[in-house]
Amino acid sequence: MTRARSESFLAGLFDAAVAAADPKIALAAHLPEPPLGRTVVVGAGKGAAQLAQVFERLWPAPLEGVVVTRYGYGATCERIRVMEAAHPVPDAAGLEAARALKAAVTGLGPDDLVVALICGGGSSLLPDPPEGLTLDDLQSLNEALLASGAPISVMNDIRKRFSGINGGRLAALAAPAPICNLIVSDVPGDSPGEVASGPTVPGRPSAEEVTTLIKSRGIQLPDRLMAHMAAQTSDAAPHIAQTVDTRIIASAALSLEAAAKAARAQGVNAWVLSDRIEGEARDVALVHAALAIEGAKSSIPYPAPLVMLSGGETTVTLRHKGRGGRNSEFLLSLALALEGTEGISALAADTDGIDGSENNAGAFADATTARKMRAAGIDPTVMLQTNNAYTAFDAIDALFMTGPTGTNVNDFRAILIGAPP
Structure with a gap:
């Protein structure tokens, strides 16, 4: 041959x-019903801009929103703002994108709808360091995780403990507006909360569980990050005070x-x-x-x-x-x-x-x-x-x-x- x-x-x-996961095919069969109020689109991942572009064309009602993708992966949208940031190690543009997504879902009501377009790569594109940590800390975290050889599920569970937006925190901020998650899965097993570390999907492991993961796999994190883990006393997941409809629209x-x-x-x-x-x-x-x-x-x-x-x-x-x-x-x-x-x-x-x-x-x-x-x-x-x-x-x-x-x-x-x- x-x-x-x-x-x-x-x-x-x-x-x-790749064609089977094309946004034009994947989105058309999974559109939610338009709400009585506003439709706000948020998204993150290496295919988020293309998802947003197609969603704009398919959506039969007014909409607004913001998505973030990797540098060079943008697509032209008329009503959805497309931002670009660094992947796989986050940068200052990612900080700005995280702030923009949080602002987009703030102040919504029960008659509004948040549509979350989530795909792989979003974890790095939405750095949102918790109090006491900085972007430098999250860059060190990602570099250590990428070098560790840990599975993506382990990396994302760890990332959730160092984020103010992932593990359902963006969803909690959007309450009481309902959320429709339209997810292109890049994780083995298609667990929705693992894709992009689940900004709009409730749930994250406890600090004790993550500390065990770090130690059992021999992952070397800087002292500042380990001190942050040790200082965490509340492991309560954010309360999701709205309906969350999650759909896997494309997968391996x-x-x-x-x-x-x-x-x-x-x-x-x-x-x-x-x-x-x-x-x-x-x-x-x-x-x-x-x-x-x-x-x-x-x-x-x-x-x-x-x-x-x-x-x-x-x-x-x-x-x-x-x-x-x-x-x-x-x-x-x-x-x-x-x-x-x-x-x-x-x-x-x-x-x-x-x-x-x-x-x-x-x-x-x-x-x-x-x-x-x-x-x-x-x-x-x-x-x-x-x-x-x-x-x-x-x-x-x-x-x-x-x-x-x-x-x-x-x-x-x-x-x-x-x-x-």
């Missing part, structure tokens, strides 16, 4: 997965099924492993490689051509400051494991179009990838050890570039066994 042919097929499956499960359907339409068997895979990216890759090699030998569970699909969110424990993201690191580990096994190719990418903090969505790999890297003067084993997967794939022109996609249902992994018809 030629490289171009397999890459075109895999990229087509990625496109199908729906996108993976769309990709599977696209594969089958082309005569390729599809096997969806799971939409909630977590763990160290390089280790998850070894399991995927073992399944692919066994599938190629035994034709179990389906004969070739077969594509294995999976989603969720892996993690990377930073050992060195190389260039890369969790999907490119997954693929580099996969490429080393597949070396010598012909007829298997793979794509791993983030559905928002950005793998980590680089400009690629992910990369392509097959059994020849490691050999090509060596021929280009790159040692793939060293690149994996130093978290430098981007550099390795860039050297052989195997990066997968899409630009911002306007949505985010997290990791997409497709491993093709055999050639598409």
Whole structure:
């Protein structure tokens, strides 16, 4: 199978997965009834601007509001203010955005409606340090969490204890206005309160539970942050004095099924492993490689051509400051494991179009990838050890570039066994 042919097929499956989470499709089926009073739209995440743009076009009544997205991910809206801030480490623009969202929902009544457009990335885009802490503290927090290798659910539970807006606090501020949460899930299991750390979804863990999480995972937080945890005496969740209607409008499960359907339409068997895979990216890759090699030998569970699909969110424990993201690191580990096994190719990418903090969505790999890297003067084993997967794939022109996609249902992994018809 030629490289171009397999890459075109895999990229087509990625496109199908992203299309299934397109705001134009996802929002239309989930619009609430317009209220008697005002409609106020708030939102946060890497796809929030696109959600807001589509919502404006679909909404049959007057509206206003503000959403925040990552720099470069904006979209033109007529009535909803679109702000941009830093991701994954927050900045001063994020502070301003958090203040703007809080102001937008203040002073509403029971006849008004808050529509919350929430998707992945919102945690970093809405820094709101509690009393006694600063933006510098939240930047240190995010840097420590990103380097820890902790799952996204753990990171977001910890973030909620250091925020005046997440864990339902924005919802409490909007009371007594009812809230309709329209959520594009990027978290394994699709727990609404974990997406963007749940600014409009009630609930957060206790200080004791979060302290246990920090210690059990060996996460090194600065002394100021640990002192803040130790000083917290009230763990009562904010009272949500209104109706909260929460709807998952797009998710990894729906996108993976769309990709599977696209594969089958082309005569390729599809096997969806799971939409909630977590763990160290390089280790998850070894399991995927073992399944692919066994599938190629035994034709179990389906004969070739077969594509294995999976989603969720892996993690990377930073050992060195190389260039890369969790999907490119997954693929580099996969490429080393597949070396010598012909007829298997793979794509791993983030559905928002950005793998980590680089400009690629992910990369392509097959059994020849490691050999090509060596021929280009790159040692793939060293690149994996130093978290430098981007550099390795860039050297052989195997990066997968899409630009911002306007949505985010997290990791997409497709491993093709055999050639598409």
